[in-house]
Amino acid sequence: MNQSWVERQRPLNQAPVRPGPVICWLSRDLRAEDHWGLISAQDAAIQRRVPLIAVFCWQPDHLNAPDHSQAFLLSGLAMLKEDLSALNIPLILIEGHPGLVIPSVAEQLGAGEVFCDFSPLRLPRQQRDAVAASLSVRLTEVDTHNIIPCWLAYPKQAFGAHILRPFIQRQLAAWLTPFPQMERHPFTDEKLQTDERLILQDLPPLSPDQLLKQRYRLPRHFPRPGSRTAQAQLIQFVEKTLYRYDQRNDPNADACSALSPWLHFGQLSAQRVALTVRRSINEAGDADTPDQLMLQNNAASFLEELIVRRELSDNFCFYQPDYDQVSGFPDWARETLNRHREDPRPYLYHLEQLSAAETEDPLWNAAQTDLRVNGRMHGYLRMYWAKKILEWSFDPESALAAAIDLNDQLALDGRDPNGYTGIAWSIGGVHDRAWGERPIFGKIRYMSLAGCRRKFDVDLYIRTVMT
Numbered sequence: 001m002n003q004s005w006v007e008r009q010r011p012l013n014q015a016p017v018r019p020g021p022v023i024c025w026l027s028r029d030l031r032a033e034d035h036w037g038l039i040s041a042q043d044a045a046i047q048r049r050v051p052l053i054a055v056f057c058w059q060p061d062h063l064n065a066p067d068h069s070q071a072f073l074l075s076g077l078a079m080l081k082e083d084l085s086a087l088n089i090p091l092i093l094i095e096g097h098p099g100l101v102i103p104s105v106a107e108q109l110g111a112g113e114v115f116c117d118f119s120p121l122r123l124p125r126q127q128r129d130a131v132a133a134s135l136s137v138r139l140t141e142v143d144t145h146n147i148i149p150c151w152l153a154y155p156k157q158a159f160g161a162h163i164l165r166p167f168i169q170r171q172l173a174a175w176l177t178p179f180p181q182m183e184r185h186p187f188t189d190e191k192l193q194t195d196e197r198l199i200l201q202d203l204p205p206l207s208p209d210q211l212l213k214q215r216y217r218l219p220r221h222f223p224r225p226g227s228r229t230a231q232a233q234l235i236q237f238v239e240k241t242l243y244r245y246d247q248r249n250d251p252n253a254d255a256c257s258a259l260s261p262w263l264h265f266g267q268l269s270a271q272r273v274a275l276t277v278r279r280s281i282n283e284a285g286d287a288d289t290p291d292q293l294m295l296q297n298n299a300a301s302f303l304e305e306l307i308v309r310r311e312l313s314d315n316f317c318f319y320q321p322d323y324d325q326v327s328g329f330p331d332w333a334r335e336t337l338n339r340h341r342e343d344p345r346p347y348l349y350h351l352e353q354l355s356a357a358e359t360e361d362p363l364w365n366a367a368q369t370d371l372r373v374n375g376r377m378h379g380y381l382r383m384y385w386a387k388k389i390l391e392w393s394f395d396p397e398s399a400l401a402a403a404i405d406l407n408d409q410l411a412l413d414g415r416d417p418n419g420y421t422g423i424a425w426s427i428g429g430v431h432d433r434a435w436g437e438r439p440i441f442g443k444i445r446y447m448s449l450a451g452c453r454r455k456f457d458v459d460l461y462i463r464t465v466m467t
């Protein structure tokens with residue numbers, strides 16, 4: 001049985017639905033198509049024959065987002081505004097705290113109900129709670145970032161991929177369904193069309209284009225934002241690279257999708273990615289040749305990362321309130337790290353030295369340089385990078401803080417559940433098991449430069465990044 005989009009919704013307050021336009025408050029998922037929140041909001045608006053209005057609250061210092069992230073976000077919003085406008089859905093961009101902005105906009109527009117995106121992270125959840133408490137109309141949350149809504153995939157913290165995987169496998173067929181297409185919205189808010197500034201007093205709407213010109217610049221060598229670029233990157237990956245995804249642990253092989261920035265900013269739906277990969281496998285026919293078998297195996301590995309690992313990260317951040325603290329690590333990991341607190345460190349680097357890639361390890365420096373200059377780091381090196389920070393920090397608390405700080409400040413896909421979970425995996429054994437005991441790490445899995453040399457051509461990687 002297919003799960004209809006109604007089952008993706010959950011009300012966040014007890015307020016009634018009233019007459020008046022429907023607002024879709026967008027935050028994590030910023031695309032016009034493949035968006036269950038917009039689909040739900042349009043369905044509600046059409047049933048009640050009212051306009052549909054999208055709102056985005058822009059917070060210049062949200063989770064300390066760096067300038068390149070703000071530029072990627074705002075460019076994407078400018079394109080989203082056009083895409084939504086073609087569907088007769090105005091997108092209003094307002095600066096401020098959602099807890100103040102959304103209830104005020106809802107009141108000034110006489111909204112009948114509000115839909116919003118889901119995020120498992122602390123600040124967005126606090127903001128949704130504040131909006132739910134102050135709205136006088138119903139607020140409904142729709143998880144359109146995950147394929148299976150996070151609160152339905154598994155009812156508590158899953159302590160490893162092996163716990164979540166069978167639950168996902170059992171439910172996936174019901175949720176991994178095609179998206180209905182958004183239609184041109186048949187009802188228009190005439191007053192808003194005349195001049196949104198006259199209606200939204202004290203809340204002057206902003207133009208993403210102007211903000212971009214005034215304040216932010218996306219370096220030329222960064223990936224280009226927007227849903228159309230994301231789709232093109234997806235097609236290119238599926239057609240040209242997926243068949244060799246088994247080389248994904250080699251940073252020189254260029255075998256990964258590089259989709260994480262668009263997935264992070266919600267300009268691309270993970271469900272669309274999974275559907276596209278599935279379709280390409282079906283079109284390739286039965287696995288009766290070695291090439292097709294290899295493609296199928298690679299697609300299965302990719303879907304494991306895209307679905308199980310990614311949704312496991314949302315599960316961790318949703319159910320573990322201390323997802324960015326040592327107290328969020330499993331008991332065995334905290335015990336073993338505590339036992340090795342006093343172990344001498346081979347080097348101690350402070351945040352500025354790490355940030356500037358000034359360590360004794362050329363591989364680490366190259367990975368950090370890629371992060372600082374290009375806003376990205378290969379997935380395999382991310383694990384090594386975070387583990388080295390543990391080895392070189394005074395204690396696990398400062399290691400965790402430094403890794404989160406650098407990742408959030410420099411990575412284009414940073415400030416994401418995948419980042420908090422990946423760092424907690426590397427430093428705190430989250431979703432991992434105990435390994436052989438050694439200094440500093442205790443039973444946390446260790447990675448070494450020699451181990452990397454056995455896996456890939458370390459010197460080639462260093463040369464490629466540093467020249």
Ligand SMILES: Cc1cc2nc3c(=O)[nH]c(=O)nc-3n(C[C@H](O)[C@H](O)[C@H](O)COP(=O)(O)OP(=O)(O)OC[C@H]3O[C@@H](n4cnc5c(N)ncnc54)[C@H](O)[C@@H]3O)c2cc1C
Nearest residue numbers: 256257258259260305306309310379382413414418419422
């Ligand atoms: C220390 C550390 C920090 C990380 N920080 C981030 C981050 O800030 N943002 C981020 O999106 N990912 C992060 N990851 C997870 C992973 O490394 C990246 O998602 C991946 O490297 C992105 O490259 P890609 O899109 O080419 O991945 P692909 O290999 O092509 O995978 C496709 C998608 O699957 C998901 N995925 C892949 N690997 C993982 C994983 N291990 N855990 C969860 N989801 C995964 C991502 O959404 C990814 O875009 C981090 C991992 C570690 C160990």
